Amino acid sequence: MALKQVQTTCPYCGAGCQIMFTVDADANKIVEAVPADGRTNAGTLCLKGHYGWDYLNDPQILTKRLRKPMIRKGGKKSPLEEVSWEEAISYVAAKLTEIKEKFGPDSIMGTGSARGAGNEANYLMQKFMRACIGTNNVDHCARI
Amino acid sequence: MKKEIGSFVVGDSTKCTGCKACELACFTVHSRKENPVGKTVGTVTVPVTPRLYLTKFEGGCMPIQCKHCEDAPCLNACTKKAITRIDHQVIVDQEKCIGCKDCMQACPFGAIALLPVSKGGKVVAQVSGETRVYASKCDLCQGIEGGPACVRVCPHQALRLVDPEAEREEKNIRAAEALLLTKNWR
Amino acid sequence: MSMGIPEIEDAGCLLCFGYNGADSHPIVARRIVRGRQKGMKIICADPRVTETARISDIHLQLKGGSNLALVNAMANVIWTEGLADTQFIEEHTKGYDEFLKVIEKYTPEYAEPITHIPAEEIRKAARMYATTKPAMILYGMGVCQFTQAVDVVKGLANLALMTGNFGGPSMGIGPVRGQNNVQGACDMGALPNSYPGYQNVTDPAVREKFEKAWGVPLSDKVGCPITHVPHRVLHEEDESKRIHAYYIFGEDPAQSDPDLAEVREALDKCDFVVMQDIYMNKTGLYADVILPATAWGENEGVYTCADRGFQRFRKLIEPEGDLKPDWQIIAEISTAMGYPMNYKNTEEIWDELIDLCPSFKGATYEKIEKYGCVQWPCRDKSLEDKGTPYLHKNGVFATADHKALFYGTDWHPPLELENDQYPMTLSTVREVGHYSVRTMTGNCRTLRNLEDEPGWVQMNTEDCRRMGFVKGELVKILSKRGYCITRCLPTDRVKPGATYMTYQWWIGACNELTTAKLDPISNTPEYKYCACRVEKIEDQEWAERHVMELYDDIRAQMGIDTGKGAKA
Amino acid sequence: MNYFVKGNPDLCIGCRTCMIGCVVAHEGKHIFEIDPDSYTFNPKLHMVKTAKLSVPVQCKHCENPACMAVCPVGAISRKGNAVVIDTDKCMGCKSCMDACPFGAINMVPVAGSSQADGSEKVVANKCDLCSGIPSGPACVRVCPTAALTLVTEEELDSAMEKKRQEAARTAYREMYPQK
Structure with missing residues (x-):
């Protein structure tokens, strides 16, 4: 099995600890997590850093990973139906355009994400809300 | 603390004088359910069947009784399934017990004895006319007002009811406080 | 920081x-x-x-x-x-x-x-x-x-x-800063009043710069904070301010916002709700469209940690299922709506955004890779500029005249005080073994085994003795907005009359109780103070079974199709 | 003399990383892939939090272990520098739990086992100093604030020696203040 070492930043609190992962590339799974010598954590980790990665293999304890785009075609209370990305993207684009034309750009609210998505995704989200939709209605849970 | 494991009563041979008050109290509170047992010995018309056993040894004496084990050898050895766990305590069902003696042999403490069954002031007979017996062991006075009778009557407080989980938490705190005093051991 | x-x-x-x-x-x-x-x-x-x-x-x-x-x-x-x-x-x-x-x-x-x-x-x-x-x-x-x-x-x-x-x-x-990238989300301008790099949307010169960079005119009106959304959906009289669409990305308002009953109603009444996340969650129950994104460990990019440090996060394993990275989903929707966004990778996005933000300009991927972490401000792209460990060096402040402004004001009490119907106070606190709304750590086996639903309410030992509670007993805690069931934790670390709960639990969900009263400037809710009451549950067997049933209901709602617990 | 792990309340922040580290070390890394209810999550050290302190408490591997003395089936014995419990022999009679003054022993189910009444076997559980596990006590290794230390016989002896020398010095200075 091809083991590789990958260093990354912990997805949990703001301390920004560096973790060294041993990954089995063939089996596409994580083997081990040990502290790396990061600026803030200096070779130590807390319990979330050490043991907070096995959600990736989707144990479905509390909830389960989303795997495919889904739409409630029959309206609010109807079940979610799996659809292709093309259908989901065009559906969202059409609905947002329709609401934008009907009620104006400020009738649409978007959020950023303070969690795993990363800075680049947040930049694009606020650019999408501002440049494409045309509103400053973008916020995230720094406020709550 | 929510109850997770069984409690039990344990004796202290450095205090016990062997007066057997515990045995009599144990017999009385249990026997009174089925037999007319009054306040004085004279009223007893059935054999005394305690569920703990005053034992003498070179170091002195103390009663021996069931620990209500969490992986109880007696329960596991009882093929008749007369021994079950009720509210974490190990209980023998007197009616089901056929006196096969397996539980007595399995119990490492010798906490079980075969004693006669009696109802309505007389011993119960089998078809053959001989007295019926049952595996008699501590049931922690389950269903009896005021908890273990033996602990209540012992004149020397030589018997202690142990709630292991609650006591463990208190001992943890004392152990942790000791760590405050030994932190500069180096 | x-x-x-x-x-x-x-x-x-x-x-x-x-x-x-x-x-x-x-x-x-x-x-x-x-x-x-x-x-x-x-x-x-x-x-x-x-x-x-x-x-x-x-x-x-x-x-x-x-x-x-x-x-x-x-x-x-x-x-x-x-x-x-x-x-x-x-x-x-x-x-x-x-x-x-x-x-x-x-x-x-x-x-x-x-x-x-x-x-x-x-x-x-x-x-x-x-x-x-x-x-x-x-x-x-x-x-x-x-x-x-x-x-x-x-x-x-x-x-x-x-x-x-x-x-x-x-x-x-x-x-x-609490979360791994809350500093980053603010840095990137995911705020109603500021573009990336804390450049204000009401500043004409700044707006012009971004209009030129993005090639479209931009609104000069400060946007809607997340805590106003329930009001703007349900009670907004001014038609121009009413919100009809909610694009929720990497957030879970149905668990983390205060006064959850009102949030649920708002999500239900909002015409169009899109949820882009890695897990099914309570918000997903109200989403019209769900877009599955790659999770941490399946994608890469830059986080900003609490002390302004840009750090890389890297892909560990390939994602399973029909997933896309968040930035790619947003780009495709934008392109479909007529504002083309096509980037090859996150570095291309990063290079575009740091050139628009003077205080991030020097923090290239190359530099972050070399030093492992670059704390902004880092204004010069040359490798000599290693960033800024601490701000306001030599007392030079970021105001126009570089002077800091004193600001004094009077104290006022919290807005919902304890009363005879709700005689105790509730404050939200953290559970060290779990994170945010617990969709990630709630699915980490050892973290779940260490601490699981329905969580605890910390109460003073004297209060517990008076109310007849023992450690681990299930109790019902209520405010005028809602209630939940959780376990009592008597402790000497808490003063009489006060209760403390963590918001990660879906059954012991203290946000059913919290108040949505906001700070006038920051619009942050008063999570740390609301009035509550704790009631004894006589039938503990029923309560334990009820908690288990609620847990199984949640799993069913989330569409878990395996046996209890985990997929072997 | 046995070794032992001890916590320092001044350094401990009550985060319980040690408790998970203990389970992972004893159960093995496969627990990150299997059903979390299919094995027993039984840390062998217990976090104590009072108004004054936070520190984990675990077995001190005493020299005359009270637990060993009371075990009716000889399930507790000394192995290397540790006092260990043979959970196959143990029947959960709790005598050791009652005897231990530190509360270092608790009772835990043995996953997948069953008694005659269908419930799982429950046996005594306490720190075994990670005997037989490479890289030594896991709790010491994973603690983020180095609040846990493994005290070996050598270290204890040298510490005692140092204290005695210090005592001798102060005694000497009392008698000859000028020198």
Whole structure:
């Protein structure tokens, strides 16, 4: 099995600890997590850093990973139906355009994400809300 | 603390004088359910069947009784399934017990004895006319007002009811406080 | 944070105000403990005995909701006892005299009945903070989640300014940002009033720059904060302000916002709700469209940690299922709506955004890769500019005239006080073993086995004895907005009349109770103070079964199709 | 003399990383892939939090272990530098739990086992100093604030020696203050 070492930043609190992962590339799974010598954590980790990665293999304890785009075609209370990305993207684009034309750009609210998505995704989200939709209605849970 | 494991009563041979008050109290509170047992010995018309056993040894004496084990050898050895766990305590069902003696042999403490069954002031007979017996062991006075009778009557407080989980938490705190005093051991 | 996390352990004195490092950031708490070992003085202001409080020199166990009275009283002592750094005030600040007028009446004696802290203790703390250099302030949600949050943050800044604790290492004032990329999301302008790099949307020159860069005219109206959405969906009379579509990306308002009943109603009534996330969650039950994104460990990019440090996060394993990275989904929707966005990778996005933000300009991927972490501001792309460990070097502030502004105001009590129907107070706190809304850590096996639903409510041991609660007993806790069931945890670390719960639990969901009253400026809800009542549940067997049934209902709602627990 | 792990309340922040580290070390890394209810999550050290302190408490591996003395089936014995419990022999009679003054022993189910009444076997559980596990006590290794230390016989002896020398020095100075 091809083991590789990958260093990354912990997805949990703001301390920004560096973790060294041993990954089995063939089996596409994580083997081990040990502290790396990061600026803030200096070779130590807390319990979330050490043991907070096995959600990736989707144990479905509390909830389960989303795997495919889904739409409630029959309206609010109807079940979610799996659809292709093309259908989901065009559906969202059409609905947002329709609401934008009907009620104006400020009738649409978007959020950023303070969690795993990363800075680049947040930049694009606020650019999408501002440049494409045309509103400053973008916020995230720094406020709550 | 929510109850997770069984409690039990344990004796202290450095205090016990062997007066057997515990045995009599144990017999009385249990026997009174089925037999007319009054306040004085004279009223007893059935054999005394305690569920703990005053034992003498070179170091002195103390009663021996069931620990209500969490992986109880007696329960596991009882093929008749007369021994079950009720509210974490190990209980023998007197009616089901056929006196096969397996539980007595399995119990490492010798906490079980075969004693006669009696109802309505007389011993119960089998078809053959001989007295019926049952595996008699501590049931922690389950269903009896005021908890273990033996602990209540012992004149020397030589018997202690142990709630292991609650006591463990208190001992943890004392152990942790000791760590405050030994932190500069180096 | 104006200072860097490693500097914490070299501070002379730490004023830890409404911040519980041990539960929020164990690795920051490590620095506090190491500082203690090096002789650092610690003043801890917290209504509970937190880990920092119990190793502190002075623990100001103030009554919840009395922060500003304590802060103003400390400022009063520093001023009246001549402990202020008048030279620093002279050279680097403005507005000191107006500020003194406000805090004049806040003598320790005035603050004592409000804060329940003896006047002498307040004096001792103020003297220790003012006379031990360098002194650093760390604060957290215990300051921010009140309706007087902004005033208290400015109040703490006043203390640092009065004592000249700016401009060098191991001093200053630091909000220890909670989540791995909450600092980053703010840096990137996911805020209604600011573009990336904290450039204000109402500043015409800045707006022009972004209009030129993005090739479209931009709105100059400050947007809607997330905590106004329920109101703007349900009760907004002005038609132009009503919200009809909610694109929720990497958020879970149905679990983390206050007053969940109102949030659920808003999500239900909102015409079109899109949820882009890695897990099915409570918000997903109301989403019209669900877009599955790749999770941490399946994608890469840059996070900003609490002390402004840009750091790379990297892909560990290939994602399973029909997933896309978040940025790619947003780009495709934007392109489909007529505003083309096509980027090859995250670095291309990063290079575009740092050139639009003067304080991030120098933090290229190459530099972050080389040094592992670059703390902004980092203005020069050359490798010599390694970033800025601490801000306001030599007392130069980011205002027009580089002077810091004092700001004093009066204390007012929290908005929902305990009453005879709800005689106790509830405050939200952190569970160290879980994170955010627990979709990730709730699915980590060992973290779930260490601590699981329905969580705990921390209560004073005396209160518990009086109300007949034992440790682990299921109790019902209610406010006028809602209720939930959780386990009672009697502890001496909590004062009588106060209760504390963590918001991660889906069954012990304390946000069913919390109030949505907001700070007027920051619009942050008053999570740390609302009135509640705790009731005994007679039939504990029923309660335990009920909790299990609720847990199974949640799993069913989330569409879990395996047996109980995990897929082997 | 036995070794033992001890916590320092001044360094401990109550985060319980040690408790998970203990389970992972004893159960093995496969627990990150299997059903979390299919094995027993039984840390062998217990976090104690009072108003004054936070620190984990675990077995001190005493020299005359009270637990060993009371075990009716000889399930507790000394192995290397540790006192260990043979959970196959143990029947959960709790005598050791009652005897231990530190509360270092608790009772835990043995996953997948069953008694005659269908419930799982429950046996005594206490720190075994990670005997037989490479890289030594896991709790010491994973603690983020180095609040846990493994005290070996050598270290204890040298510490005692140092203290005695110090005592001798102070005694000497009392008698000859000028020298």
